[in-house]
Amino acid sequence: MVNREPRGHTLPLLVTLIIFGVLLMTFDVRLQGGGVVGVLRTGTQTIVAPMQKAASYAVNPVADVIDSLSNLSNLREENIALRRELTEAEAALVGVQDQLARLEHFEQLYDMETAGNEIGRTVANVIGRPDAFDAALIIDKGTSDGLVVGQPVVDTNGYVVGTVRSVTGGSATIVPITADRQGLTVIVGDQIGSLLSQVATDEMRLEVLDAREPVLAGDRVLTSAVSASFPAGLPVGVVIGDAVPRIDVLTTAVALFVKPDTLRLVVVLAWPPDPITASSGEVIGPAETTTTTSETSTTTTTDRGDS
Amino acid sequence: MRIPKSLIVATVLIFAVVIQTTLFGQIRYIAPDLVMLVVILLALTRIRPELVLGAAFLSGLLVDLLGSSLLGLRAIVFTTVAYIAVRTMERAGIGRFTVALWAGILTLIGVVLLVLIGTLFGQTSLLGPSVASRILVVPLANLLLAGLAGPLFVRLVDGDATAFRFS
Numbered sequence: 001m002v003n004r005e006p007r008g009h010t011l012p013l014l015v016t017l018i019i020f021g022v023l024l025m026t027f028d029v030r031l032q033g034g035g036v037v038g039v040l041r042t043g044t045q046t047i048v049a050p051m052q053k054a055a056s057y058a059v060n061p062v063a064d065v066i067d068s069l070s071n072l073s074n075l076r077e078e079n080i081a082l083r084r085e086l087t088e089a090e091a092a093l094v095g096v097q098d099q100l101a102r103l104e105h106f107e108q109l110y111d112m113e114t115a116g117n118e119i120g121r122t123v124a125n126v127i128g129r130p131d132a133f134d135a136a137l138i139i140d141k142g143t144s145d146g147l148v149v150g151q152p153v154v155d156t157n158g159y160v161v162g163t164v165r166s167v168t169g170g171s172a173t174i175v176p177i178t179a180d181r182q183g184l185t186v187i188v189g190d191q192i193g194s195l196l197s198q199v200a201t202d203e204m205r206l207e208v209l210d211a212r213e214p215v216l217a218g219d220r221v222l223t224s225a226v227s228a229s230f231p232a233g234l235p236v237g238v239v240i241g242d243a244v245p246r247i248d249v250l251t252t253a254v255a256l257f258v259k260p261d262t263l264r265l266v267v268v269l270a271w272p273p274d275p276i277t278a279s280s281g282e283v284i285g286p287a288e289t290t291t292t293t294s295e296t297s298t299t300t301t302t303d304r305g306d307s
Numbered sequence: 308m309r310i311p312k313s314l315i316v317a318t319v320l321i322f323a324v325v326i327q328t329t330l331f332g333q334i335r336y337i338a339p340d341l342v343m344l345v346v347i348l349l350a351l352t353r354i355r356p357e358l359v360l361g362a363a364f365l366s367g368l369l370v371d372l373l374g375s376s377l378l379g380l381r382a383i384v385f386t387t388v389a390y391i392a393v394r395t396m397e398r399a400g401i402g403r404f405t406v407a408l409w410a411g412i413l414t415l416i417g418v419v420l421l422v423l424i425g426t427l428f429g430q431t432s433l434l435g436p437s438v439a440s441r442i443l444v445v446p447l448a449n450l451l452l453a454g455l456a457g458p459l460f461v462r463l464v465d466g467d468a469t470a471f472r473f474s
Contacts, residue, residue: 010356014390017364021386024368024379025428037378044372048325055329063333129332130374131340131381132441133421133433138328138373165375175375179432202436264333 033165041166041173049171053140056127119231120270122146123156126263127171135179135260137162141268142170152230152269159257160184160236161266163229172268176260177236178202185227186236188215192224195236195254203253206239211250216242221254231271312354315464319345320366328373338441339448340414342366346385347413347449348457350392351399351406351471352464363389376430383424388417400471406457411450418445 028037068075106112124139141147153161153174162176177184177195184195186206193208206221219239225232235257243252320342327341346363350356367382374381392413399409419442425433458471 010393013357013360017386018383021379021383025377028378041372048373051325052329055325059330063330066334128328130328130370132338132445134374134376135432135435136375173375199431199434200438
């Protein structure tokens with residue numbers, strides 16, 4: 001059917017390329033994604049990002065249609081659940097507005113002013129993912145929008161998503177906490193622990209090494225002030241099983257608030273704002289959210305962090 | 308004017324990478340590996356096997372550079388799959404169904420290799436949620452795409468309207 005030249009050189013070439021590939025992998029492991037490898041990544045992403053942006057603009061509606069069609073059976077149930085959540089959220093909002101009004105009243109009464117700790121927020125569209133096995137997200141904002149490597153990323157509700165892994169002029173790659181091998185320092189109640197990813201599940205494992213008291217299902221897991229990557233107080237997930245300390249170690253599973261593979265919009269936090277405030281253990285409230293109106297329009301806003 | 312094969316291959320692969328990372332990156336349930344499929348189908352064309360292996364390595368490297376996993380992981384996997392494809396391409400030339408089946412099996416080998424080699428190098432994030440279903444869905448999606456567009460792809464790359472026409 002297809003006549004070609006003899007394949008005598010393919011095996012030596014395969015062996016050579018595999019050896020070269022293994023060398024690249026060990027090199028990447030040793031450099032931990034930095035150095036020459038980091039420069040290569042940034043360079044490649046800089047070249048490909050404009051094409052990805054253009055393609056994303058064209059294929060987003062197609063992706064939405066296919067995604068909706070493949071998920072048609074769940075849409076009705078999801079719609080009912082969302083309506084119920086909306087009703088609850090509206091009820092909660094009324095309560096919060098009442099509290100805000102009272103807070104404003106007391107601030108005026110005592111002539112209080114804000115501390116001035118500000119965290120810049122950049123809203124970005126998710127324009128793609130590398131493939132089915134890579135959890136990373138590619139977004140359409142980069143250094144020209146103020147993004148730098150290592151900045152924390154949350155969703156539009158303020159729930160933790162991950163961190164910026166690499167950044168180019170007009171795009172960046174986000175690694176979700178579920179795919180991060182380093183783990184995340186969190187706080188449950190008043191106990192500090194580590195949140196680690198697990199194999200073949202989207203739940204994460206909470207390990208508290210100096211555990212003094214049990215944790216209960218439903219306890220909220222927040223980022224800790226000890227964390228070097230995130231501001232303290234950001235909601236991460238919820239404990240899904242009661243656990244008691246064994247000797248002084250406690251282990252349990254945590255369900256995350258965010259499913260990274262469903263995200264279309266993320267918010268990159270300009271944190272730490274500067275090294276001095278970074279060391280002061282700044283806390284921002286979980287209720288702080290950035291208002292966005294559509295998927296196509298993105299804005300950079302600056303919200304006040306609670307101190 | 309005859310367009311050089313290397314230019315055609317480069318264009319097709321970059322197009323595949325862009326579509327893979329945008330369109331198929333946003334569809335949760337139907338997720339083919341378009342770049343791996345293109346690498347496999349290149350073995351059916353009249354392009355020199357050495358060039359197919361080189362293209363496989365470079366395209367794998369490109370996907371690695373755009374993602375968060377180890378540099379060289381997909382390069383190794385794609386090159387190995389391309390080698391198996393080059394060695395077994397005669398078996399695919401019987402009909403459209405065999406092309407699809409052959410591409411599906413090679414993709415299955417590819418994703419299993421990706422998970423195995425990745426895990427050996429500490430890339431446990433490859434074993435994320437629903438890894439088992441993804442190991443099956445990706446080859447099935449590639450099987451369907453190869454059956455639908457495989458012969459057409461070969462005809463386009465070779466510039467030969469008579470190639471892979473099954474009666």
